[in-house]
Amino acid sequence: MGIIKGSLTFFRLGYQNEFNLSITEIAEKLKEYSFENLYDELRAVNYGFTPFLYPTAENFDEAEIFFNEYMLFTVRIDEKKINSNFFNIELEKKKKELLSQSNKEKLTKSDIDFLKNSVTKTLLNSTTPSTTIVEVILDSNNNFVYINKLNSKIFDALSHLFRIAFDINLYRESFAEILKRNLRDLSILDNLLNSLPTTI
Numbered sequence: 774m775g776i777i778k779g780s781l782t783f784f785r786l787g788y789q790n791e792f793n794l795s796i797t798e799i800a801e802k803l804k805e806y807s808f809e810n811l812y813d814e815l816r817a818v819n820y821g822f823t824p825f826l827y828p829t830a831e832n833f834d835e836a837e838i839f840f841n842e843y844m845l846f847t848v849r850i851d852e853k854k855i856n857s858n859f860f861n862i863e864l865e866k867k868k869k870e871l872l873s874q875s876n877k878e879k880l881t882k883s884d885i886d887f888l889k890n891s892v893t894k895t896l897l898n899s900t901t902p903s904t905t906i907v908e909v910i911l912d913s914n915n916n917f918v919y920i921n922k923l924n925s926k927i928f929d930a931l932s933h934l935f936r937i938a939f940d941i942n943l944y945r946e947s948f949a950e951i952l953k954r955n956l957r958d959l960s961i962l963d964n965l966l967n968s969l970p971t972t973i
Contacts, residue, residue: 783910784923786931790941792913796839799939804833806938808849815894819902820850820930822938827906844911850930851902855893863892907931918943 794802804810808821809832824836825845838844867888868880880888907927910919920931932943 783919783921785946786918786920786928786943787946788916788918788935788941788943792911792916792939792941794939799844800833800838802938803838803846806934807833808851814897815890817855817897818850818852818926818930820848820934822934823847823849823906825908842912842914844909844913846909846911848907848909848927848931848934850905850907850927852905852926853897853900853902855896855900860892860896863896864888867892 803822806822808819808823811821812819822833823846824830824833825838825847826836827847827849830836833846836846838846868885871877871880871884871888877884905922905927908921909931912919918931918935920927928943928945935941935943
């Protein structure tokens with residue numbers, strides 16, 4: 774659920790570093806760390822920045838990024854899963870083929886590594902990914918990032934992208950931090966925390 778689908782259900786992430794990039798630099802970073810540029814067919818999980826109206830807008834050269842004081846874009850996350858039992862069956866087949874063709878008695882470690890990469894590439898190429906599109910609203914004036922879906926894998930992908938692209942570290946606010954920011958009388962929070970058996 775997100776803006777494109779007409780819903781305003783969003784999760785808020787924070788960051789403490791100053792966002793000191795110019796508009797041009799931000800646009801270049803989104804291109805540099807785009808899904809297309811970072812994609813690696815040998816990786817089971819691929820992710821990168823994509824335009825807000827992706828896939829209608831395929832790249833950042835034809836996409837709007839800035840809307841008043843906000844930046845809007847998306848992150849595409851593709852995950853391919855290979856069944857470990859099937860992988861081992863295919864790997865054993867390749868081992869036997871290579872032994873037969875090379876007349877070797879035993880395969881070296883480099884032989885096995887080569888076969889593993891070959892089998893991985895073949896299986897990944899034939900596997901349809903599970904694709905997630907995460908809508909991102911960056912509020913650089915208040916150091917907040919709003920996203921329309923969140924789990925541990927999404928958070929890890931976004932955290933990595935923001936760190937390598939913008940040199941900022943995302944964090945998820947705890948319940949206590951949210952209360953501190955919104956309560957005028959912090960003694961209410963202290964009383965609440967002291968009454969609980971464990972820290973929130």
